[in-house]
Amino acid sequence: MINIDKLAREFADTVSGQSPDLACAALLIARLEHPHLNPKPSLECLDRMGVEARQQLADGGSKTQRTQFEILSRYLFRERGFTGNSTDHEDPRNSCLNQVLDRRTGIPVTLGIVFLEVAKRAGVRAAGVSFPGHFLVRLQAESSERNRLPLVIDPANSGRIMAEGDCRELLHQHLGDDSEFDLRLLEPVNAKQIIVRVLENLKRMYVRLRSFPQARNVTELLLAVKPSGAVDLRDRGLLAYHLRDFSGALRDLEAYLHITGRSRNDDVPVNRQMEHEQIWEHIKMLRRRVASLN
Known part of the structure; x- marks a missing residue:
């Protein structure tokens, strides 16, 4: 049985500060389903993929950030086979980073975390995008490029590159045809915002499943992030x-x-x-x- 008070204290310590460790925070969230989880194997898996991705970047002789981003996307989604879980979106395992790494399937935000963590280890500039209804990943552009559409991928759709029309269509799916697309919807978010999105997804899922004890535990972690x-x-x-x-x-x-x-x-x-x-x-x-x- 999980000691939620102890977990919430550890979680609060992990997410405090300006740049919390995204992988460590995600693995603490996974302890809601796996109370005795050892984070070391999952962190080592991310490290190995980071080394492999860095080697592929070196072999490709890539110079531009965009090409590096695309090589990393191919590596994770084609070679490693990470994909969105379209058959059981509300499986709690989709929100547990250890399970996403083991099963190579998950929801957009946890697949996005995999991409961001491997990118960090491989030296690729990537950022999360808290797009309405569907988490995306983008190339972290230079300041001079902020008024242009960045390179954006869908981590739950084999790393598909999202053109502006794709982003607009995705927005309409989640907010209706009257919603208007704006480049500000593709602004990068920080690690703490990503962590909150994982928790809010998990809370909604537990409530829909009427798993109220688990939903309350998730809420304890949300209050640890934003008291x-x-x-x-x-x-x-x-x-x-x-x-x-x-x-x-x-x-x-x-x-x-x-x-x-x-x-x-x-x-x-x-x-x-x-x-x-x-x-x-x-x-x-x-x-x-x-x-x-x-």
């Missing part, structure tokens, strides 16, 4: 309610309303006011329940 995250505090409270931890639910939901404010001001969106009223009803019921247990 003031009001939405995660609310979600932890609602998950505690589902798990009949009424004291924990009351504590978190009261804190959520305190942070976000129960206001009837016209400046507060109607949906936020309605949500606050629903949370307030939960709190009143929880207070009665907790009082009856004392």
Whole structure:
């Protein structure tokens, strides 16, 4: 059984600072499914692929960053066979870096982590892109190229190069035909933002599977990354309610309303006011329940 308090403390230490180690953080997330996971074999696997990729770059005599990026993409997706798991997108193993490395399949964000970690070891300039609904990877361009479409690939689709039309189509798939593509959607994100995306994907998956204890554990890690995250505090409270931890639910939901404010001001969106009223009803019921247990 996992000691979530201990894991959350270790996770908070790992993700603190400006440049947390992406692979180490991802392997700590994997301990939610594999409590006794030894990270060493997975890190050694990334190291080996980094050495092999660097050798391929040297053999190819590549000079440009774009060519290096393309060689690395071919190495990972054609030679090593990494691919998106299109048959069981909600398999928790897709979010566990150790399983992605072993099975060579996963979801876009974890496949993107593999690409970024091997790129770092091979000396290739790559960055993650938190595109709406689908994580992408791009060449880390020079500042003079920021107003042009960068080289972007889809890590879950055999490293397919994404033209602007492909990006626009992908955006419409996730946000609807009225959504407008903008180059700012392809801005690079940092390691902490990638870690949060992995956790948010995993939380949604567990909730859909009604695996509420696991979803609450994920929320503990999200709060370790961003302790003031009001939405995660609310979600932890609602998950505690589902798990009949009424004291924990009351504590978190009261804190959520305190942070976000129960206001009837016209400046507060109607949906936020309605949500606050629903949370307030939960709190009143929880207070009665907790009082009856004392």
